[in-house]
Amino acid sequence: MSKEKEKQKSTLQSNLTRRDALKLIGAGATVLIAADQLHSAEASRSSPSTQTDAVIVGAGFAGLSAARTLMRQGKKVVVLEARDRVGGRVKAAKIAGRAIDGGGMWVGPTQTRLLDLIKEYGLHTVRQFETGNNIAEIDGKRLTSSGETLGFDPQTQAEYDRIIRDLTKLSDQIPLDAPWNMSRAEDYDHMTAEDWFVSQTKNIAILGFLRAFVRGVFTADSYQISFLFFLFFLRSGDNYDTLYGFENAAQAWTVKETMHQVAVRVAAELGSAIVLQAPVRSISQDAAGVVVNSDKGIWKCDYAIVAVPLPLSVRIVYQPVLPPERDILAQHMPMGSVIKYWVAYEKPFWRERGLNGMLQSDQPPSAFISGDFTPSEGHPGLLAGFIEAHNAMAWTGRPMEERKKLVVERLVNFLGPEAANPIDYEDQDWPADPWSRGCYGASMTPGIMTTVGKSIRQPHVRIHWAGTETSTKWMGYIDGAIRSGERAAAEVLARLKTEVQPRQANRFR
Numbered sequence: 001m002s003k004e005k006e007k008q009k010s011t012l013q014s015n016l017t018r019r020d021a022l023k024l025i026g027a028g029a030t031v032l033i034a035a036d037q038l039h040s041a042e043a044s045r046s047s048p049s050t051q052t053d054a055v056i057v058g059a060g061f062a063g064l065s066a067a068r069t070l071m072r073q074g075k076k077v078v079v080l081e082a083r084d085r086v087g088g089r090v091k092a093a094k095i096a097g098r099a100i101d102g103g104g105m106w107v108g109p110t111q112t113r114l115l116d117l118i119k120e121y122g123l124h125t126v127r128q129f130e131t132g133n134n135i136a137e138i139d140g141k142r143l144t145s146s147g148e149t150l151g152f153d154p155q156t157q158a159e160y161d162r163i164i165r166d167l168t169k170l171s172d173q174i175p176l177d178a179p180w181n182m183s184r185a186e187d188y189d190h191m192t193a194e195d196w197f198v199s200q201t202k203n204i205a206i207l208g209f210l211r212a213f214v215r216g217v218f219t220a221d222s223y224q225i226s227f228l229f230f231l232f233f234l235r236s237g238d239n240y241d242t243l244y245g246f247e248n249a250a251q252a253w254t255v256k257e258t259m260h261q262v263a264v265r266v267a268a269e270l271g272s273a274i275v276l277q278a279p280v281r282s283i284s285q286d287a288a289g290v291v292v293n294s295d296k297g298i299w300k301c302d303y304a305i306v307a308v309p310l311p312l313s314v315r316i317v318y319q320p321v322l323p324p325e326r327d328i329l330a331q332h333m334p335m336g337s338v339i340k341y342w343v344a345y346e347k348p349f350w351r352e353r354g355l356n357g358m359l360q361s362d363q364p365p366s367a368f369i370s371g372d373f374t375p376s377e378g379h380p381g382l383l384a385g386f387i388e389a390h391n392a393m394a395w396t397g398r399p400m401e402e403r404k405k406l407v408v409e410r411l412v413n414f415l416g417p418e419a420a421n422p423i424d425y426e427d428q429d430w431p432a433d434p435w436s437r438g439c440y441g442a443s444m445t446p447g448i449m450t451t452v453g454k455s456i457r458q459p460h461v462r463i464h465w466a467g468t469e470t471s472t473k474w475m476g477y478i479d480g481a482i483r484s485g486e487r488a489a490a491e492v493l494a495r496l497k498t499e500v501q502p503r504q505a506n507r508f509r
C-alpha cells in the first residue's frame, strides 16, 4: 500500500470508531463501501469525518432554506450538494451573452416566502410582458386574443368557465395538510385528471386546452396523474386560475438578476457550511445519531434533512431501510419531464405586429411555446418556452441542434419567416440531468395519495424530509421548496431542544 493510502487509512480509522465502521458495514449490500474498501472510498480521500447538529442533503431552495433557518438559530449545519453549484432546479444559463434562468424563474403574489427572500437579498422583480395579442392554437385553429384570454367562441367560453368553476369548488374543499381526508377522496384518487375532464365535456377544444394545461403546469400528461392529487396541487397553488395565469398569478414576475441569484445569495450567507460535489450515497442511523456518507467525506450528526427531489430520495441507501410506505410513495410519484428552451433574436420583431410573444398550443411538442422575456432596453428579443410531458420524454437525450430545429420551425409557423434566424439558442434537458431526472416536480399516480400519501412528511427516525414535493403550500414551486425547508428545520430544532443528550453522551463524539 502506498504511503499516501496508508495515511488516508489511518486518518479515516482515527475518525471512525470500529463500531461506526461496523455499523456502516452492517448495512451489508446496501452500503456502498465494505470494510476493506473504507480507506479507498472517495470519502476517505477527501476529508475526515465531521460532527455537526444537522446534515442537509441538497442545496436547492429547500436545503438552503433549512440550513439558513437552523444556522440563524445558532445550530451547526453542513449542506452536502451533489452538483458543483447551488440552486438545484433553479439554474443560471446564458443566451446571447445575457444571464437567464435555465430552470425555475417566475414568482407570483401569494408566493410570499420567495418574495420575502428576493426582497431580503436586495434583488428586483420584473413584470411579465403581456402587452398585445397572444396566439392560442386549439383543435387545429389559431385564436388570437388580447392579454391572456383564449379567444373561445361565447358558447365554448361559457362551458369552459363552468368547468373551471366546478374544478375550483372541488379544489377549495381540499384540506392541504391531509388531502386524503377530503370527502370522496378515494373516488377522486382512483381516477385520473383525464377521467374527470372527459366526464365533464365532449368539447374537443376545451379538452385540448385542459390537457395542455396539465402538460404545461405539471409536465405530466392528464392520463398519468391522480385527480385527487390534481385537486390538491391546484389548492396548494391557490387555484386553477392562479396556476394558469400571469397577471396577479403564478407567472406574474421574473427576477431581474435571475432567480438563480436568489439561491446564490442564500448560499453566500451559509458560506463554508455548503460542500459541493458531495453526492450523498448512504445514510445510517441508530439511537445515538446519524452517519451521512458522501463522496466528500463522512459526517455525523444528530439529525439529517433530505432535501432532494422526492423520487430521487430513494436512490440514497438507508440503514435501517425506509418504511415500505415511503418507498412505495417514491416509486409512484415520478418526476415530470420538461426541456426548457430560450431563443434570441436581434429584436422582438413580434411586438411590431402587436403580438406579445405568448404562444400556446394543444399540439406537440409544447403547450407553452413561448413568452416574451426581452430585457427593458429592448434587445435582444428573447423568447422562452417548454417541451413538456410525453413530448419531453421523446426529445430528451437528443442533440440540442435537433431540438433547436424543431423549436425554430414552430416559431416560424406562428411568427413568420423572421423567426427563422435566431442569433442564439439554448436549452436545458432536465430529464437528462442526473440530479433532477426531470422537472418541474413530481406528481402522484392514481391510488397513491389515499394509501401511502400520509408518509410524505413522516420522518424516518432521525431523518426529516424537505423538498418542494413535501410542501402543502405551493408544492412543485420554489416557494413550496422554501416552506418545506423551513418546516423540516423547525421539526429538527424542536427535537434538538428536547431529545438530544448532552454531547459527551453521544458515542460518536
Ligand SMILES: Cc1cc2nc3c(=O)[nH]c(=O)nc-3n(C[C@H](O)[C@H](O)[C@H](O)COP(=O)(O)OP(=O)(O)OC[C@H]3O[C@@H](n4cnc5c(N)ncnc54)[C@H](O)[C@@H]3O)c2cc1C
Pocket: 057, 058, 059, 060, 061, 062, 063, 080, 081, 082, 083, 086, 087, 088, 089, 090, 102, 103, 104, 105, 106, 107, 278, 279, 280, 281, 307, 308, 309, 312, 316, 338, 339, 340, 430, 435, 436, 438, 439, 440, 441, 466, 467, 468, 469, 476, 477, 478, 479, 481
Ligand atoms: C424548467 C423549470 C422551470 C420551472 N419554473 C418554475 C417557476 O417559474 N417558478 C417556480 O416557483 N418553480 C419553477 N420550477 C420548479 C422549481 O424550480 C422547483 O420546485 C424548486 O426549485 C425545487 O427546489 P428543491 O430544493 O425542492 O429541489 P431541487 O432544486 O431539486 O434541489 C435538490 C438538490 O439536491 C441535490 N441532490 C440530489 N440528490 C443528491 C444526493 N444524493 N446528494 C446530494 N445532493 C443531491 C440536487 O443536485 C439539487 O441541488 C421550475 C423547474 C424547472 C426545471
